[in-house]
Amino acid sequence: MPDITPALLVAGGLFTALAAYLVMAGADFGGGVWDLFATGPRRKRQRALIADAIGPIWEANHVWLILAVVLLFVCFPSAFARLSVTLHIPLTLMLVGIVLRGSAFTFRSYDSQRDDVQRRWGLLFSWASLITPLLLGVVAGTVAAGAIPVRPSGTFVDAFVRPWLQPFPLAIGALTLALCAYLAAVYLTVETDDPALQDDFRLRAFGAGVGVFVAAMVALLLAWRHVPLVWHGLTASGWALGYQVVVGALALLTFTALWQRRFRLARVAAPIQAVLILSGWALCQFPYLLPPDLTIAAAAAPNVTLQLVLGALALGFVVLVPSLIYLFRVFKGRPQRV
Amino acid sequence: MNDLLAARSQMGMSLAFHIIFAVVGIGMPLLMVVAERRWLVTGDPVYLELAKRWSKGTAIMFAVGAVSGTVLSFELGLLWPHFMEFAGPIFGMPFSLEGLAFFVEAIFLGIYLYGWDRLSSRAHLWAGIVVALSGALSGIFVVIANAWMNTPTGFTMAGGVPTDIDPIAAILNPAALTQTIHMTLAAYAATGFGVAGVHAFLLLRKPMNTFHRRALMVALLVGGPAALLQPISGDRSAKMLARHQPAKFAAMEGHFRTESAAPLIIGGIPDEATGQTRYAIRVPYLLSVLAYGDPLAEVTGLDRVPRDEWPNVMLVHLSFELMIALGTFLMAITAWAAWLAWRGRELAENRAFLRAVALATPMGFLAVEAGWMVTELGRQPWIIHGVMRTADAVTPMPGLIVPFTFFTLLYCLLSVAVVWLMYRQIAKSPSAEDWQRIYTPVLRDA
Numbered sequence: 133m134p135d136i137t138p139a140l141l142v143a144g145g146l147f148t149a150l151a152a153y154l155v156m157a158g159a160d161f162g163g164g165v166w167d168l169f170a171t172g173p174r175r176k177r178q179r180a181l182i183a184d185a186i187g188p189i190w191e192a193n194h195v196w197l198i199l200a201v202v203l204l205f206v207c208f209p210s211a212f213a214r215l216s217v218t219l220h221i222p223l224t225l226m227l228v229g230i231v232l233r234g235s236a237f238t239f240r241s242y243d244s245q246r247d248d249v250q251r252r253w254g255l256l257f258s259w260a261s262l263i264t265p266l267l268l269g270v271v272a273g274t275v276a277a278g279a280i281p282v283r284p285s286g287t288f289v290d291a292f293v294r295p296w297l298q299p300f301p302l303a304i305g306a307l308t309l310a311l312c313a314y315l316a317a318v319y320l321t322v323e324t325d326d327p328a329l330q331d332d333f334r335l336r337a338f339g340a341g342v343g344v345f346v347a348a349m350v351a352l353l354l355a356w357r358h359v360p361l362v363w364h365g366l367t368a369s370g371w372a373l374g375y376q377v378v379v380g381a382l383a384l385l386t387f388t389a390l391w392q393r394r395f396r397l398a399r400v401a402a403p404i405q406a407v408l409i410l411s412g413w414a415l416c417q418f419p420y421l422l423p424p425d426l427t428i429a430a431a432a433a434p435n436v437t438l439q440l441v442l443g444a445l446a447l448g449f450v451v452l453v454p455s456l457i458y459l460f461r462v463f464k465g466r467p468q469r470v
Numbered sequence: 471m472n473d474l475l476a477a478r479s480q481m482g483m484s485l486a487f488h489i490i491f492a493v494v495g496i497g498m499p500l501l502m503v504v505a506e507r508r509w510l511v512t513g514d515p516v517y518l519e520l521a522k523r524w525s526k527g528t529a530i531m532f533a534v535g536a537v538s539g540t541v542l543s544f545e546l547g548l549l550w551p552h553f554m555e556f557a558g559p560i561f562g563m564p565f566s567l568e569g570l571a572f573f574v575e576a577i578f579l580g581i582y583l584y585g586w587d588r589l590s591s592r593a594h595l596w597a598g599i600v601v602a603l604s605g606a607l608s609g610i611f612v613v614i615a616n617a618w619m620n621t622p623t624g625f626t627m628a629g630g631v632p633t634d635i636d637p638i639a640a641i642l643n644p645a646a647l648t649q650t651i652h653m654t655l656a657a658y659a660a661t662g663f664g665v666a667g668v669h670a671f672l673l674l675r676k677p678m679n680t681f682h683r684r685a686l687m688v689a690l691l692v693g694g695p696a697a698l699l700q701p702i703s704g705d706r707s708a709k710m711l712a713r714h715q716p717a718k719f720a721a722m723e724g725h726f727r728t729e730s731a732a733p734l735i736i737g738g739i740p741d742e743a744t745g746q747t748r749y750a751i752r753v754p755y756l757l758s759v760l761a762y763g764d765p766l767a768e769v770t771g772l773d774r775v776p777r778d779e780w781p782n783v784m785l786v787h788l789s790f791e792l793m794i795a796l797g798t799f800l801m802a803i804t805a806w807a808a809w810l811a812w813r814g815r816e817l818a819e820n821r822a823f824l825r826a827v828a829l830a831t832p833m834g835f836l837a838v839e840a841g842w843m844v845t846e847l848g849r850q851p852w853i854i855h856g857v858m859r860t861a862d863a864v865t866p867m868p869g870l871i872v873p874f875t876f877f878t879l880l881y882c883l884l885s886v887a888v889v890w891l892m893y894r895q896i897a898k899s900p901s902a903e904d905w906q907r908i909y910t911p912v913l914r915d916a
């Protein structure tokens with residue numbers, strides 16, 4: 133076990149923020165994806181259910197990302213600087229996605245309820261919901277692959293495009309997208325008590341679950357061929373086998389629960405599965421923040437800063453946890469009728 | 471356009487866009503809380519209707535504020551990686567606290583906006599109060615970070631790297647108090663007059679509409695006091711600048727030559743080449759009084775500042791004059807309103823007054839933009855005053871004109887959509903039939 137340092141605790145906070153963002157905001161993006169793929173006779177009601185489910189909570193869920201960014205630039209400033217330089221293009225595109233998703237979703241609720249107006253905002257909202265997690269995954273994949281240099285060098289393409297425009301980061305992008313869609317579909321089964329709608333999303337959950345599996349396998353294959361850093365991390369270390377077994381077991385549990393229509397169980401198991409997948413990434417590159425050279429300890433800000441931030445996080449925990457519970461109790465206490 | 475200029479333009483454009491929504495995000499919750507509280511106290515359903523309708527507009531503005539704020543958080547790194555690498559650990563504390571405040575704000579805003587039918591009226595009002603407080607706090611924290619860029623404290627330089635970092639001392643920097651007070655007041659003044667102006671305009675068309683009368687009153691109640699306090703707080707800001715940021719102070723006053731018993735320069739066109747501000751009115755001794763409270767005090771001019779550390783004097787001076795002019799106008803309207811109210815007159819029946827308020831709709835927001843131009847352009851060429859130049863902070867990424875153009879277009883389109891949606895909300899203000907519906911429960915009770 134490594135020593136518990138302030139830097140390590142903040143890194144844990146960073147991981148927690150990202151994990152919370154994945155299982156909460158990720159599902160909001162996934163909802164947008166299912167808005168795009170709403171089909172069949174209940175198309176309109178599927179869309180209404182999605183809108184009602186994410187309306188009151190997406191802005192709060194979104195703050196997890198802001199927390200992650202702030203923790204990164206306050207506590208690991210050199211990592212933030214390196215990331216922002218090399219990943220300028222995908223991060224900028226992701227921001228465009230974030231801007232369009234949030235505003236189009238809100239505009240749709242408050243603009244004319246006429247079909248054509250609604251469809252136009254809806255398309256913008258749902259495409260943006262699809263692009264954003266994809267790019268987020270690309271960013272994560274590039275970090276995992278160890279492709280963030282200390283200083284950019286070479287031509288423009290070498291420095292700002294080639295690091296992330298690679299099969300492996302793209303596969304991680306697809307994995308993230310599938311995961312978001314999967315989470316959303318599972319959550320939506322408990323948002324309604326209409327069996328027909330439940331079935332719509334149950335089916336989608338199965339589909340997206342298979343998508344997660346396929347994307348993960350492709351990513352693994354690519355790691356084996358091209359990204360020894362990740363391949364080594366995922367296969368050679370002591371925790372690797374146990375980890376694979378646990379992830380597999382949880383996937384099986386979620387699928388069985390969905391199969392038996394025990395939606396509340398699936399609703400609990402799916403996010404745990406997602407967090408485990410994210411942990412795989414974290415464990416595989418530990419103790420590096422930006423593999424292959426920048427460790428958590430080396431990137432960390434001076435201890436005063438870290439300690440103050442930890443204090444703020446503790447305060448935040450005390451304030452936010454009850455507030456979030458209150459929010460979810462007010463809006464998620466009972467299924468909605470649409 | 472070179473990359474540095476593109477980066478500065480993108481940062482300035484993004485902030486100038488965000489600040490509109492931020493100001494509304496601070497001001498509107500207070501307006502809604504006041505209206506809802508008046509409903510609970512008086513039982514007058516018009517106030518409830520007011521809070522509900524305002525909350526729709528707020529939801530639109532808040533969403534755009536949240537996404538444009540996210541863009542800013544990333545842009546700090548995307549455009550200024552060297553600045554953030556240097557400054558993150560020093561001035562990051564307020565950003566962390568701001569993150570916390572956002573969280574609380576977003577959670578309770580969701581509860582407030584979507585919880586009208588799900589909460590008791592008391593719990594609902596409390597949710598609104600939490601939103602108003604955390605909104606003000608998040609603004610205060612981020613402005614503290616900005617104040618640190620203006621008057622950096624809490625570290626010592628050793629061979630180009632900061633050591634002895636003290637984030638608490640960084641929070642307590644000399645500009646923090648004046649800037650946060652001035653900004654918070656600005657948010658209430660701008661929102662208050664923005665809302666009052668819209669309802670005054672509608673009252674000019676439908677003078678008897680109770681809805682707009684109540685709205686005008688609540689909005690003036692929030693905007694007026696802030697507009698009265700703003701010159702006092704601005705004067706404190708100016709005194710702080712005279713001590714800690716003499717170049718910015720000299721530029722905003724158009725004051726080139728260091729002198730005792732310095733006159734206040736009003737209006738005029740500063741000319742950097744000749745070092746003179748032409749066509750201006752000069753009030754003897756007043757600048758010395760305003761800066762140091764002593765008519766004979768010496769006021770540093772730009773001649774004491776190395777030429778390559780001058781900000782753009784013309785822009786800074788004109789922005790400052792614009793803010794003062796707008797602030798004076800808002801203050802005058804407030805005084806007029808107070809006079810009318812004291813004489814027992816109905817404000818909504820004085821058409822000249824309504825016209826003046828309608829004219830003031832954009833003025834608070836313009837003053838906010840102008841004031842920020844003073845602060846930000848006046849700090850140039852420094853990104854951290856006296857410590858790091860903006861040119862040394864910028865990202866090595868070339869072609870920054872592309873994201874700048876792209877975000878500018880995106881924000882233009884968003885602005886059009888927001889204006890259109892706000893217009894729709896306002897155009898839907900209650901008609902005669904609506905009144906019947908709103909008042910029926912009361913009549914039935916009576």
Ligand code: HDD
Binds near residue numbers: 613697701
């Ligand atoms: C409703 C908006 C509004 C109004 C009516 C005024 N201001 Fe202002 N002013 C701002 C909104 C603002 C601002 C946008 O909020 C700024 C930018 C940075 C800051 O802290 O506040 C600002 C900055 C600012 C600064 C620079 C502070 C700094 O760089 O640290 C000074 C010296 C003043 N103001 C002075 C005044 C005076 C003397 C006013 C009297 C009429 C006045 N302002 C009215």
Ligand code: HEM
Binds near residue numbers: 550843852
């Ligand atoms: C919201 C109101 C604000 C407005 C309208 C505003 C405006 C601007 C403008 C116009 C620039 C470009 C300066 C130039 O052309 O040289 C700029 C730069 C910048 N601002 Fe602000 N600013 C605001 C608040 C803030 C705050 C609160 C912060 C940070 C804590 C901040 C941080 C920066 C940074 C890092 C730059 C880039 C470096 C520089 O040019 O100095 N700004 N801002």
Ligand code: HEM
Binds near residue numbers: 605
């Ligand atoms: C560099 C400067 C800035 C950064 C990085 C920044 C960042 C952000 C972020 C990330 C959000 C979204 C929070 C959410 O999701 O709810 C936000 C919203 C907000 N910001 Fe800023 N901001 C900056 C400047 C300012 C300034 C100068 C003010 C005001 C004084 C301000 C006040 C607010 C407020 C009140 C909100 C919430 C209300 C709304 O969304 O309309 N911000 N900002």
